Amino acid sequence: MKAVVLNRETENKIELKDLTLQALGEEEVRIQIKAAALNHRDEWARQGLYPNLKDGAVFGSDGAGVVVEVGENVDKAWIGKDVVINPAMDWGNDPKAQSKAFHILGIPSNGTLAEFIQVKADRIHLKPSHMSWEEAAALPLAGLTAFRALMVQGRLQPGEKVLVTGFGGGVAQFAAQFASAHGAEVYVSSSSMEKIKSAISHGIKAGFNYRDEDWAMQAIGEVGGFDLVIDSAMGSTLDNLIQVLNPGGRLVFYGATKGNPMGFNARKVYWNQLSIIGSTMGTDEDFERMLDFVITKKITPVIDQVFELNDALEAFERMKQGLQLGKIVIRI
Incomplete structure (x- = not known):
């Protein structure tokens, strides 16, 4: 699969590379990404301003796509569903603050700027039907x-x-x-x-x-x-x-x-x-409430510009310039 990865040996620090799909875990789903969105953390990672960086890791925390395969312990009814991904990982049991294990999907782990991604099934939710793929991809982290x-x-x-x-x-x-x-x-x-x-x-x-x-x-x-x-x-x-x-x-x-x-x-x-x-990110309950809110109010994200995967560097450069008005999205 094609993916945008960190490569600090190159001039621009990013590389479009072919990666091999990993084996699917029992609790995981494989999603064919339709669109992903950039966040400042992606550009900060490119600039070397994020901890625990490792070359070869896939950028991207936001994404939306179609479930194409599920692990042994996941309901097969998810196959074929249009979903968005909750990028807040391992918040913990205390709603007041995140646990020490909390992290965000994407660098240093593999993220959404790829043709496919594998995440635990508890990270996915049905895509709001009033949103396009690009709008749905723009929602999770910032929303x-x-x-x-x-x-x-x-x-x-x-x-x-x-x-x-x-x-x-x-x-x-x-x-x-x-x-x-x-x-x-x-x-x-x-x-x-x-x-x-x-x-x-x-x-x-x-x-x-x-x-x-x-x-x-x-x-x-x-x-x-x-x-x-x-x-x-x-x-x-x-x-x-x-x-x-x-x-x-x-x-x-x-x-x-x-x-x-x-x-x-x-x-x-x-x-x-x-x-x-x-404040930072939010609990799984916060994410569910946010989704219910945007569906009830029919809210759609403001999209600044949409790029193709091959033009990911242009998307990163726009983020770096800080000229965007809304979310920068990459169509996969």
């Missing part, structure tokens, strides 16, 4: 991350005012869509006016350019404050996010792409009874 950040850690309620930062990436796109579908009043921030205009065209109330030094004061003047902020940057942005929170507000962050904050307004946090909460 799960956004859903847990909003609904579980953020405890979003209808009518609340929500700010989603860094609009343009997959998780932020889903967070904005999910919050709107749940009845919240949603705002975004971005450094790109084009992305802000796109958000507004998709029903978002307004957006703020976080490169403007006074964007926080603009937001307070226009909105009054936010009940919930969803962020993935941290770093020096933290003080502004604390500033725009209403008393009793919650700040949920699922990443720290700008690094650790140098300090923050501790007095405002305790005086205004603010909560700062971490």
